[in-house]
Amino acid sequence: MRVLMFGWEFPPHISGGLGTACYGLTKGLAFQDVEVIFVVPKAYGDEDQSAIKLIGASGVPVMQRTVQFYKNLTEESLPRTELTSKEITYLEVGSMLMPYLSPEEFETFVNEKIEAKDYKWEKLLRKSQESKAVESKQIGTIDFSGKYGPDLLQEVSNYGLIAAEIAQGQDFDLIHAHDWLTYAAGIAAQKISGKPLIIHVHATEYDRAGENVNSLVFDIERMGMEAADRIITVSNLTRNTVVNKYGIPEEKVFTVYNAVEPNAKIEEDSIRKHLNEKVVTFLGRVTFQKGPEYFIEAAYKVLQKTDDVRFVMAGNGDLLRKMIRHAARLGITKKFHFTDFLKGKDVDRMFQLSDVYVMPSVSEPFGISPLEAMRSNVPVIISKQSGVSEILKYAIKIDFWDVDAMADAIYGLVKYSALSDMFSKHGKTEVDNLKWENAAKNTKEQYTALLENIKPQ
Amino acid sequence: MKSICLYFQIHQPFRLKNYRFFEIGADHYYFDDYTNQSILRKVARKSYLPANQLFLKLIEQFPGRFKISFSITGIALYQFALYAPELIDSFKELAATGQVEFLAETYSHSLVSLSNEDEFQHQVMTHSERIEELFGMKPKVFRNTELIYSDQIGEQVYRMGFKAMLTEGAKHILGWKSPNFLYYNVHQPKLKLLLRNFKLSDDLAFRFTNQEWSEWPLTADKYVDWIKGVDENEDVINLFMDYETFGEHQSAESGIFEFLKEFPKRIIEETDFEFLTPSEVVKTCQPIAPLPVPFPISWADEERDLSAWLGNELQNEAFSKLYSLRNDLKLANSPELMADWSYLQASDHFYYMCTKFFSDQAVHNYFNPYGSPYDAFINYMNVLSDFILRLEEAIDRDRYKGVIVDELDEEMLYEAIDRYALVLKRLRKRRTQLERNNPKGQAKK
Numbered sequence: 049m050r051v052l053m054f055g056w057e058f059p060p061h062i063s064g065g066l067g068t069a070c071y072g073l074t075k076g077l078a079f080q081d082v083e084v085i086f087v088v089p090k091a092y093g094d095e096d097q098s099a100i101k102l103i104g105a106s107g108v109p110v111m112q113r114t115v116q117f118y119k120n121l122t123e124e125s126l127p128r129t130e131l132t133s134k135e136i137t138y139l140e141v142g143s144m145l146m147p148y149l150s151p152e153e154f155e156t157f158v159n160e161k162i163e164a165k166d167y168k169w170e171k172l173l174r175k176s177q178e179s180k181a182v183e184s185k186q187i188g189t190i191d192f193s194g195k196y197g198p199d200l201l202q203e204v205s206n207y208g209l210i211a212a213e214i215a216q217g218q219d220f221d222l223i224h225a226h227d228w229l230t231y232a233a234g235i236a237a238q239k240i241s242g243k244p245l246i247i248h249v250h251a252t253e254y255d256r257a258g259e260n261v262n263s264l265v266f267d268i269e270r271m272g273m274e275a276a277d278r279i280i281t282v283s284n285l286t287r288n289t290v291v292n293k294y295g296i297p298e299e300k301v302f303t304v305y306n307a308v309e310p311n312a313k314i315e316e317d318s319i320r321k322h323l324n325e326k327v328v329t330f331l332g333r334v335t336f337q338k339g340p341e342y343f344i345e346a347a348y349k350v351l352q353k354t355d356d357v358r359f360v361m362a363g364n365g366d367l368l369r370k371m372i373r374h375a376a377r378l379g380i381t382k383k384f385h386f387t388d389f390l391k392g393k394d395v396d397r398m399f400q401l402s403d404v405y406v407m408p409s410v411s412e413p414f415g416i417s418p419l420e421a422m423r424s425n426v427p428v429i430i431s432k433q434s435g436v437s438e439i440l441k442y443a444i445k446i447d448f449w450d451v452d453a454m455a456d457a458i459y460g461l462v463k464y465s466a467l468s469d470m471f472s473k474h475g476k477t478e479v480d481n482l483k484w485e486n487a488a489k490n491t492k493e494q495y496t497a498l499l500e501n502i503k504p505q
Numbered sequence: 506m507k508s509i510c511l512y513f514q515i516h517q518p519f520r521l522k523n524y525r526f527f528e529i530g531a532d533h534y535y536f537d538d539y540t541n542q543s544i545l546r547k548v549a550r551k552s553y554l555p556a557n558q559l560f561l562k563l564i565e566q567f568p569g570r571f572k573i574s575f576s577i578t579g580i581a582l583y584q585f586a587l588y589a590p591e592l593i594d595s596f597k598e599l600a601a602t603g604q605v606e607f608l609a610e611t612y613s614h615s616l617v618s619l620s621n622e623d624e625f626q627h628q629v630m631t632h633s634e635r636i637e638e639l640f641g642m643k644p645k646v647f648r649n650t651e652l653i654y655s656d657q658i659g660e661q662v663y664r665m666g667f668k669a670m671l672t673e674g675a676k677h678i679l680g681w682k683s684p685n686f687l688y689y690n691v692h693q694p695k696l697k698l699l700l701r702n703f704k705l706s707d708d709l710a711f712r713f714t715n716q717e718w719s720e721w722p723l724t725a726d727k728y729v730d731w732i733k734g735v736d737e738n739e740d741v742i743n744l745f746m747d748y749e750t751f752g753e754h755q756s757a758e759s760g761i762f763e764f765l766k767e768f769p770k771r772i773i774e775e776t777d778f779e780f781l782t783p784s785e786v787v788k789t790c791q792p793i794a795p796l797p798v799p800f801p802i803s804w805a806d807e808e809r810d811l812s813a814w815l816g817n818e819l820q821n822e823a824f825s826k827l828y829s830l831r832n833d834l835k836l837a838n839s840p841e842l843m844a845d846w847s848y849l850q851a852s853d854h855f856y857y858m859c860t861k862f863f864s865d866q867a868v869h870n871y872f873n874p875y876g877s878p879y880d881a882f883i884n885y886m887n888v889l890s891d892f893i894l895r896l897e898e899a900i901d902r903d904r905y906k907g908v909i910v911d912e913l914d915e916e917m918l919y920e921a922i923d924r925y926a927l928v929l930k931r932l933r934k935r936r937t938q939l940e941r942n943n944p945k946g947q948a949k950k
Contacts, residue, residue, distance in 0.1 A: 353526055353527050444879045444880075445877065455526070455527070456525045456883055456887070457879070459883075460879070460882070460886065460887075463886075463890075464822070464882070464883065465822075466823075466882075467819060467882055467883070473818075
């Protein structure tokens with residue numbers, strides 16, 4: 049079975065949960081004997097800048113690489129036979145698509161010409177548990193009509209045009225597109241090839257923007273959902289949104305839960321806490337969707353009662369300044385810290401330092417970060433308005449707006465050690481059992497069912 | 506002569522209100538009066554009152570031949586008095602017929618039998634006194650919370666003066682043996698054991714309205730046939746269940762009351778079974794064999810063990826913390842604290858913290874007012890934290906760095922002595938200063 053998959057990011061170039069999810073899923077699929085051709089637009093500063101200029105003029109360079117997955121490090125030393133490693137084909141398309149930016153923000157981004165961050169692919173490669181053997185060669189450029197403009201929606205449709213070209217040049221059984229930026233690409237490939245399309249909904253405009261949806265984005269999303277032969281959602285919560293807000297018939301929407309990679313071995317005691325105080329952490333974008341103000345309110349309540357607790361808000365976002373002011377107004381800044389955006393190793397270190405992790409999201413289609421916390425033995429409190437709450441047992445679930453319940457749960461985890469001990473003990477096992485292999489297996493079932501439905505004709 | 510022994514359990518806990526941590530130290534009332542009252546009123550109306558009336562009629566219909574027994578916890582009786590006093594009269598009426606036996610148990614439906622023998626005895630005696638005071642009879646047979654039993658608990662119950670005790674006819678204890686005989690404690694042959702026939706009991710208590718059950722609908726005809734089919738040599742069929750089975754777990758619409766009306770009549774008219782109370786069973790039946798139960802059993806869940814109440818870290822922590830307070834409570838000698846301590850012991854609080862997510866979940870959810878076991882634990886521990894503060898205030902003990910002086914380890918003890926020696930030195934110095942400034946030296950001590 050060959051699948052043409054459209055994504056928008058792939059490790060190490062990730063800015064959120066989607067890249068991680070695509071990585072886990074494609075790896076899982078590779079071990080399920082599904083061949084994946086993974087297409088991503090490239091929009092990162094570590095690529096040749098001249099190439100982008102080149103694209104604007106005439107064509108799109110397409111890089112083909114092979115990403116090899118190894119089950120784990122110990123197997124790396126073994127002879128690399130087909131049994132120990134799997135590979136996927138990985139196509140990078142020159143494009144300026146940026147995830148997690150609204151069309152308006154994208155415009156600002158492009159106009160401001162911000163220097164892109166310096167990602168060190170090679171370093172990460174050595175550090176990560178999965179060793180990837182990367183071979184890349186440029187296989188030429190694909191010509192397409194249409195211009196690259198500083199306009200996200202234009203980018204999306206351009207990506208669609210490229211997709212059409214790629215679809216013509218590849219052999220595959222079905223198309224799998226991740227989130228709205230790739231829907232146009234998925235539809236284009238579907239039209240050119242006549243192969244069935246699955247779209248995978250990791251988030252909807254309702255999750256990103258509350259009720260103030262951008263109607264253009266909404267339209268693209270609905271177009272994708274309507275064109276799709278089958279829809280995969282990351283939770284029943286998202287499934288309900290797709291059915292109720294986009295008017296999609298229930299029978300074509302299926303839930304496949306995400307998972308989390310087991311974490312790389314961390315040297316014991318490599319991180320030592322220097323405080324006797326407990327640390328309660330919020331880690332994520334500081335935006336409306338993530339509910340940071342509820343976390344601050346809960347912190348305030350806890351600090352009224354006990355002072356051997358510290359709170360950390362790790363992340364950046366449009367509400368950060370407002371949150372800092374809010375904490376200052378409540379007079380808790382002595383015990384409440386802001387760290388700005390953390391990445392890579394700092395994220396792991398933050399989890400290592402944490403005694404409680406809180407995800408008070410107002411709307412969270414899935415939410416991988418609590419799984420990462422649990423993987424590091426950190427007890428978690430998650431909002432009931434998150435997809436991940438549908439599958440977790442060893443987690444305290446609260447309504448995001450119920451600050452009293454949130455504060456009570458924090459206090460309970462900090463003060464009653466039996467509770468935190470139980471979570472540390474069983475939470476990791478629970479998370480380790482949520483394997484990408486299973487998510488991939490469920491995804492493959494969707495592929496098979498879809499292909500069987502279509503065959504009779 | 507073969508017999509049927511009917512026993513019904515009645516218990517209602519004082520459910521806790523939603524008690525947040527910021528109320529610790531500020532709010533000393535823990536109970537959800539509204540919920541407790543409305544649940545009790547509902548159960549009284551749907552189950553206890555109509556069932557009592559029906560049993561009263563049956564007893565009049567078959568004088569001397571239809572008999573039943575009850576065990577009513579002390580805190581259930583207290584809630585009757587608070588919220589449905591007519592129930593007490595109704596049970597008094599039943600007691601007056603002489604065909605109803607009342608059993609002994611712990612006052613607050615507690616798990617104390619797993620903690621401390623003295624306290625166990627104290628709670629059972631408190632309950633027995635209450636029963637005697639209300640119904641004019643001293644209980645002779647003991648029924649432990651959730652039918653929990655072990656060899657050791659049996660011995661303790663015998664030492665309290667009981668001659669018989671009820672427990673579960675658990676498969677893993679009986680093996681090939683039948684529950685339909687009288688057994689006895691393995692160390693103390695004078696303590697007889699009546700074992701619940703869980704198949705025939707649960708046919709009524711759990712399966713009566715289950716339409717997926719192959720025997721649904723269960724008619725008195727069918728049920729009496731099953732009883733007739735019991736091996737001729739067997740002595741007694743013990744049908745033990747929650748009283749709420751009638752009208753609450755199995756609704757009136759299910760026909761459970763009609764079944765109940767019909768069943769005794771058919772037994773008395775068509776079979777050679779007679780209805781006996783537990784005390785009468787002990788008098789008439791010959792005990793057949795000792796029953797070794799080294800580890801505690803109960804009547805709950807598939808496992809028939811303690812895992813519903815003491816099966817995880819949360820429950821164990823809450824349990825040990827609660828019972829660690831016993832000595833301090835004696836010191837404090839406060840009736841208010843004792844009462845709250847007793848209500849906090851009801852096994853229900855621990856049941857709410859159960860994390861056996863898969864098996865028996867439906868039953869657990871039915872009885873659980875909390876969204877999750879963690880909520881239940883946190884709420885309980887918040888309440889317990891406040892209770893401990895009150896208790897310590899009542900005792901008024903000296904502490905160093907939060908540790909009671911009597912419990913300081915050597916290192917901390919010397920640290921404390923050094924620390925206070927220094928403080929004392931400074932205080933004396935200050936006094937000297939004051940005396941010098943005040944030559945007339947009002948040497949206030």
